[in-house]
Amino acid sequence: MNKKRTIIVSNRLPIRIEKNDGELKFIQSEGGLATGLGSIYKRDNNIWIGWPGYIPECEEEKEIIRKRLAELNLIPVFLTPEQIEGYYEGFSNEVLWPIFHYRLSYAIYKQENWQYYKEVNQAFCDAVWAEQPNDKDEIWIHDYQLMLLPRLIRQGDANISIGYFQHIPFPPDEIFRCIPWRDELLEGVLGADLIAFHTYNDTQHFLNAGTHILGLTIKNNCLQIGDRSVYIEVYPMGIDYDKFSALAENQEVQTRVKCIKEHYHNRKIVLSIDRLDYSKGILERLYAFENFLINWPQYNNQVVLYMLVVPSRDTVPQYKRLRDEIDRLVGHINAVYGTNEWTPIAYYYNTYPVEELSALYAAADVCLVTSLRDGMNLVCKEYVASKENKQGVLILSELAGASKELLDAIQVNPNAIDEISKAIVQALEMPKEEQRKRMDANIAIVKKFNINHWVRLFFNRLREIKHIQKNEMSR
Ligand code: G6P
Numbered sequence: 001m002n003k004k005r006t007i008i009v010s011n012r013l014p015i016r017i018e019k020n021d022g023e024l025k026f027i028q029s030e031g032g033l034a035t036g037l038g039s040i041y042k043r044d045n046n047i048w049i050g051w052p053g054y055i056p057e058c059e060e061e062k063e064i065i066r067k068r069l070a071e072l073n074l075i076p077v078f079l080t081p082e083q084i085e086g087y088y089e090g091f092s093n094e095v096l097w098p099i100f101h102y103r104l105s106y107a108i109y110k111q112e113n114w115q116y117y118k119e120v121n122q123a124f125c126d127a128v129w130a131e132q133p134n135d136k137d138e139i140w141i142h143d144y145q146l147m148l149l150p151r152l153i154r155q156g157d158a159n160i161s162i163g164y165f166q167h168i169p170f171p172p173d174e175i176f177r178c179i180p181w182r183d184e185l186l187e188g189v190l191g192a193d194l195i196a197f198h199t200y201n202d203t204q205h206f207l208n209a210g211t212h213i214l215g216l217t218i219k220n221n222c223l224q225i226g227d228r229s230v231y232i233e234v235y236p237m238g239i240d241y242d243k244f245s246a247l248a249e250n251q252e253v254q255t256r257v258k259c260i261k262e263h264y265h266n267r268k269i270v271l272s273i274d275r276l277d278y279s280k281g282i283l284e285r286l287y288a289f290e291n292f293l294i295n296w297p298q299y300n301n302q303v304v305l306y307m308l309v310v311p312s313r314d315t316v317p318q319y320k321r322l323r324d325e326i327d328r329l330v331g332h333i334n335a336v337y338g339t340n341e342w343t344p345i346a347y348y349y350n351t352y353p354v355e356e357l358s359a360l361y362a363a364a365d366v367c368l369v370t371s372l373r374d375g376m377n378l379v380c381k382e383y384v385a386s387k388e389n390k391q392g393v394l395i396l397s398e399l400a401g402a403s404k405e406l407l408d409a410i411q412v413n414p415n416a417i418d419e420i421s422k423a424i425v426q427a428l429e430m431p432k433e434e435q436r437k438r439m440d441a442n443i444a445i446v447k448k449f450n451i452n453h454w455v456r457l458f459f460n461r462l463r464e465i466k467h468i469q470k471n472e473m474s475r
Contacts, residue, residue: 010142017054036451086116151191244385256359271364281370288420361386374400393427
């Protein structure tokens with residue numbers, strides 16, 4: 001029973017619970033993290049701890065859920081409506097999310113939400129300790145919703161192995177400094193042994209925050225907390241390359257690709273897929289598309305912008321406003337530039353199964369990613385993986401983490417509307433050979449640095465660090 005265990009902790013479990021007609025439904029997430037860590041948490045007595053996204057109606061229902069999830073190696077942390085409002089919507093998504101995406105003016109600082117954030121991080125800590133981990137085990141904590149958790153766990157065991165990965169950017173220290181509770185947040189994360197980000201810049205911002213805000217010393221890429229070294233490193237996350245490349249070749253997906261192309265009368269398809277979020281530059285993309293229609297009228301009736309927006313956080317006011325604004329702008333563009341035969345933008349606010357996403361990737365002539373700030377962005381990698389044997393051009397914001405890897409995309413500044421419009425023209429007019437050359441170069445990266453590679457690298461490094469720490473202590 002003393003076998004080493006891996007405990008994964010994230011705000012959301014890789015399964016979402018919903019209740020339809022009185023029946024509980026357990027819906028498996030298709031997300032990158034769920035796929036990547038699937039082979040780990042399902043094995044042996046490893047577990048994943050997180051929120052199932054559902055509020056049970058009574059204690060009995062909680063028990064039923066606990067038992068069902070336990071069979072899948074999943075441990076739920078249930079949140080009350082007040083905790084969802086204060087910790088998830090209020091603090092995580094109205095303080096940390098906007099600040100970490102460089103949107104100072106969107107942040108709403110409320111003391112009571114900070115209290116909820118602390119309370120829920122403590123609840124996650126209790127859930128971890130209820131599993132009785134020991135210092136042979138490895139704990140991998142994911143993302144900004146749980147910044148206090150590394151330290152809370154460390155207080156219970158000085159030697160336990162803790163990794164923290166942040167999937168969103170870490171801003172420059174002068175932006176991070178604006179958060180009234182910045183010291184506690186930093187100290188919280190620094191309970192980990194290894195803190196990792198998608199890009200080199202994020203690691204530098206974090207190191208600066210450690211020195212400038214907490215006054216810590218840096219040794220190489222480590223921050224020194226007393227005699228403990230905390231390693232700050234970069235591990236860009238990948239996708240399940242094989243899954244996406246195989247799906248694009250799948251017979252049913254191919255049939256669907258044909259239908260999609262026919263539906264749009266073989267016009268060129270420019271595709272965008274994002275969660276509803278102001279960090280994704282959806283409005284800027286629409287302005288750029290309008291500018292493209294105005295300045296390159298020869299493309300009228302020749303091109304469709306297929307824009308899928310996946311519902312997200314729509315209880316947060318900023319997101320509701322964005323949705324209204326998108327509705328208005330899409331309506332305006334279609335009404336002004338559309339004709340009886342042609343609607344310039346096909347806009348959907350929906351969640352699609354992965355097969356449909358794959359068909360869209362495979363069908364699209366251009367994929368347009370215009371994030372104003374993005375930790376990584378996996379959509380562009382999924383598009384690339386769907387293009388092994390197909391033409392396509394990726395236009396990628398230079399402000400998305402993925403731009404540091406996908407150097408053969410057409411890179412744009414998402415705030416430069418004219419530059420995006422020009423990039424659309426460049427993509428539409430790109431010779432086939434150039435498309436192939438650029439796509440192959442991007443494919444090589446996405447294929448090699450895939451999700452399994454990412455998981456392996458992170459765990460190997462965490463083990464190595466524990467080893468270094470032990471040697472240092474015995475000296
Ligand atoms: C981003 C974050 C994740 C988060 C996801 C969906 O990718 O990095 O931590 O889970 O968005 O957002 P949601 O608020 O629905 O969990």
